[in-house]
Amino acid sequence: MLFILLGVLILHLIILILLFVSTAVSAWSVGGQKSTDLWYNCMTNNGGYHCKPASSEDWIQAVQALMILSLLFCFFSLIAFLYQLFRLVKGGRFFFTAIFQILASVFVMCGAIIYTVMSPDDASITQFGYAYVLAWVAFPLCLISGLIYIVLRKKE
C-alpha cells in the first residue's frame, strides 16, 4: 500500500515537473540558432544572443493559456490528493484529484494539438523543440495518473 502511494505521488510530481519545464522554457520550435515559442523568440547571431517577445497571435496566446491552466490544475490535483489522503472516508475514491488531473491532461492535449496544427512551416530549418516533446509526453502520463486516481481506493 505504501509503495503504491509513493509511486502514485512520484508520478504526479514527475508530471508536474514536466509540465512546468514545458511551459516555462521557450523551446517549442528550434532550428539552427533560433529557439522560439511560447514566450520568447531568441536567436544567436554572430553578434550575440538576442531575444524578443513571441508573436502575439491568437493561437500562441491560446497555447500559453492552456499550458498554464494544465499546470495549475495538476498542482490543484496534487493539493486535492494530499487533502483527500487524510480526510477521505475509508474505502472512498480520490474523485476530485482524478477530475483535476484529467482536466489537466485534456488541457495539455489541446495546447499541444493547437501548436502542432498552427505552428508555421518556415523556410529555415525549424523542428519541434524539447519543450513540445515534453508536452506530448506529459499528456498520456497525466491521463494515466488521473485514471489511477479514479481506480484507487482508500483502504483502512
Place this chain on the structure above:
Amino acid sequence: FVFLPSYRLICTQTCTQLCSDFASCCVNACVCLSVKFIPDFFLPVPEQSQAIVIYTGWERHALVGSDIRLSCSFFSWRWTSEDVTFSWTYRPDGSRDSISIFHYTGGVPYVDNKGPFRDRLEFVGNPGRRDGSILLKNLEFTDNGTFTCDAKNPPDIVGRPSSVRLLVFEKVPIQAGVITGAIIGVVLGLLVLIVVIYYLMRFLVARRVFSLSVSKHGKKKKEGSQQRQGPVPPADPSKIKV
C-alpha cells in the same frame, strides 16, 4: 575594477528583406537589429568607439486614419551642437528605394512637400533635447514601410541610422497576453463557480431548504463513494450522501 563591455550587434551586410520575424530575415544576410548600448562610465572609451547612437522604436502599430508619432533620439558623448541634423527617410514595404521625407538642419525643419507625405508630416521634436520626432497624420495603408532616422551631432557624426517599422491596421491587433489572461480567467472563474454551487447545494440540502431526491439516491449509491467532511446535522438519521 570590472570593465563592462558595451554590447552591440554587428552587421556585416544589410538585410535583403525587412521583416519583424527572425526567421525570414536571416536567409543569406545577418539581421540588423537596433543597437543596444550599455553605458560603461567606468571604462575610458577609446576614441574610435565614440559614436553617436540613435534610438527609434522597433515597430509601431497604428489604425488607418489615425496619427502616429515616430520618435527618434540619440546619445552622443559631446554636447548638442547648433549644427545638429535629423533626417528621416522612408522605404515602402517591398520596395528597395528610400526617399527622404524630412530634414532638420541649421535650426530649420524641412518637411516633405512633394512626396507621399505632403501636408501630413509635422515636426514635433525638440532638437535642443536631442529629440527628432515627427508626426504622421491621417495614416493610409500605403504608409506601411520602414522609416529610418539619421542624426548627426557635429563633430560626432559616425553612427548607424536606426529604423522603425510602421504597420497600419484596420483594427488594432490584440496585444500579447490579453487572450491568454482571458482564457485562464474564464476557466478559473468557472471552476470557482462550480465549487461554490456544489457547496451551496450541499449546504441547502443539508438544511432541508431543498427537498431534492438526493436523500434517496444517497442510500442507493455505492457506499464507497467519496465523501468530504462537511456540515452534517447532528441528529440526522437519513445520512445524506451527495
